[in-house]
Amino acid sequence: MIANNKKLNPPFNYKTIILVLLIIFILIFSAQRVGIPNIVDRLYEVSLDIIGVKETSRISDGLSSIANEMWPPVIETKKDINLILNFDSSNLPFYSFIENQKVQLYETNLETLELESREEEVLFLVEPFGYLKLVLLKVIESIEIAFWASFIALIISIPLAYYSAKNYAPNKTIYFLSRSIVSGLRAIPELISVLFMVLAFGFGPAAGIMALGLHSAGFLGKFFAEDIENANQGPQDALKALGSSRWRILKEAVLPQVMPQYVAYILYILDRNLRMATVIGLVGGGGIGQELKGRFDLFEYGHVTTIILVIFIVVFIFDQISAKLRNKLIGNSS
Amino acid sequence: MSNTLLKIESVCKIYPGNILALNNVNININNNEIIAILGPSGSGKSTLIRTILGLTSLNKGNIYFRSKNYKDNNFNIIRNSIATIYQNFNLVSRSSIIKNIILGDIAKVSSWRLLFNVWPKETQDKAKDIIEEVGLNDIDYNKRVENLSGGQQQRVGIARALIGSPDIILADEPVSNLDPQTAKDILNLIRKTAKKNNISVLCSLHQTNFAKTFADRIIGMKEGNILFDKPAKKILKFDLNKLYK
Known part of the structure; x- marks a missing residue:
């Protein structure tokens, strides 16, 4: 049997260690530049909020305020018929109707120069899937x-x-x-x-x-x-x-x-x-x-x-x- | 009139790195003659076939087809007369059996027919006849060749070679990828169809026992040189496997 004096290559050597250290250094430097600590901070904050340790977090506050406004989705259109050119009530678009709605109108009283509100009935053309x-x-x-x-x-x-x-x-x-x-x-x-x-x-x-x-x-x-x-x-x-x-x-x-x-x-x-x-x-x-x-x-x-x-x-x-x-x-x- | 169909005269081929693939090779191939070339891998068999086909340029020498010398620019004189069968079949795997066969006539079809895939009826009829001749009549000829066995694919390869009615078929180790029984069947088919249609065959092989029954003449090659060129009958008793040692 031939003796094999060759050693197996080690899985890593000093070059690998230098390369890994260099990559870590670049990542740390880059993380500061692109705001990674900010992401970590905010995620930490939101995780404390989720488990109940903290009451608020900037992520959950921001997202929940938008989420409240995003729901429900709007699928209908409602237009004041006075603003529709050549409106013909006998020829309404398919699957639409006219709705009478009371609207609060604000106007300046020219005698008192104060803002006064009054209620007025306005006709709207409603298209439920418009x-x-x-x-x-x-x-x-x-x-x-x-x-x-x-x-x-x-x-x-x-x-x-x-x-x-x-x-x-x-x-x-x-x-x-x-x-x-x-x-x-x-x-x-x-x-x-x-x-x-x-x-x-x-x-x-x-x-x-x-x-x-x-x-x-x-x-x-x-x-x-x-x-x-x-x-x-x-x-x-x-x-x-x-x-x-x-x-x-x-x-x-x-x-x-x-x-x-x-x-x-x-x-x-x-x-x-x-x-x-x-x-x-x-x-x-x-x-x-x-x-x-x-x-x-x-x-x-x-x-x-x-x-x-x-x-x-x-x-x-x-x-x-x-x-x-x-x-x-x-x-x-x- | 001379009986020589193809004459290879003092042909040399040197690959980059100064590798001598063919060294002063001289071969005469006669009409309706079946020749087997034996030799270990790297002996120059495939290079010889590629050189005849014009797929590799030669460094020295001449090749004559029916006494006409052809060089890099006038391979067209041999295109309609030479057909090839390959070791790896070289079929368009996703195309059908019949499409692969009629591709053997590709150079004769007009461009617009090719563009719109409208092949002449006589080519299609001929392809159907050849399908029968090569023993594929039991298979739906619209089947893709990738779904065929190795032996069946080589039969399609043979059919593609036959459709152009060539004068000579060059076969580059056509049975290397096949089991012994299929290999024997394929070589028998090549011999039978070649003899029937008056076609010469130059076929490189590794199986020395097959070569003795398949060929009229056997050429032995090693390291780009021709070691022997004898009628098969005269070397039946010799152990040709020594070529590979």
Whole structure:
């Protein structure tokens, strides 16, 4: 038997210890800068509040005051009929009614110059699901933004992917250029690019579609190109030996291999764009985000709750549909 | 008229790192002749096949197909005449049996037909005939090849090679991934279809006993050199396994 004098490598050495100490030092330094002690303080306070040692905490006070205002969600709309242009009481909107309500009005008495209140009966047009309807329409606009953005991303990413795949790019310059475009598109967050798109296309869905579309084209281009590069070389060699051109090999030997992942990527991008479409509305990109921002700024938290609930339900339903679609397409495509 | 189909003349191939893969290789392949190349891994069998196909450039020498020399730029003269069978089958695993077979005719189909996936009826009919010829008629030809056994996948590989009506089939260790009985069946199938359709075969193998019954001629290779090139009948009594020692 040959004697083995070699020692096993220890699990750590002085380099590991130095590295760990360095990481700890950086974390401590960084924690001070980003306010980690503040988070710890407040969490400590709220945990004392929960177990009953302390009566109040800033977290629970802040959240409970908002929570009280957020519930119940607002789903109806109520409008003073005097403020509705060309109001026709014989032609009311579907499922709405007129309600007579006493309203306290305040007016300055010009003789005494004092503020006096009086009660007056005002007629209101009440639509019990009016606000919900408005939110749903805005959500549909967000869904449309997401679909169009994903479609634009797909169209842009197909040529980018071809030229960004090392084994298919015609030359190094085009490969480098294409890769740079793909990285550049990904590097600019939608929330930033939408600000520029608003300048170019104005407030509304068009700016949102372009911002989301360009950003996700960067993602799709990268994903698609990497899958082309990593596709099994065997079938490609076989078709190359038969005299196929590059695009023929790509279509017949590469696409069938990568198609399941491509479907998954497109559904992921669609899912991501749907969530982002609600966010970019906050900065002028149209859709439900714009409505959410408006209500938040007016402290109408009941309306905010309705919007958040509807977004949650729509995203959840879309998640279920895309999971089923993915299984179906990946399971049977050929 | 010469009986030589493919002539490999003084071919050398050196890989980066000064690795000599083929050293002055000379082989004549005649019409309707089945040749087995034996040799251990790294002896240059696969490089030889890749060089003939134009997938690897050669450093020295010439290859003639029907007396025409072809170099890097005019491989088109051999594309319609040479078909290949691979060790790992090299099939498009998520495509159907029939799709993989008709891909053997890919270079002959117009671009728009390929784009819209509309294959000529005669190609499809021919594919169906070949499916029968290679013994896959019991299987639904719309089944994906990834759901087939190794032996069945290699039959699809053979069918893909046959559909282009080639003059020669190059087979790179076509039975290495198969069990002995399936390997024997596959080699019998290659031999039977080649003889029936007047196709020459150049097949690299590791199984010396299979080579003796499969081939008309056996070539032994080691470290890029040809050690022997004899009719199979004349070397039946020799123990060719010594090549691997």
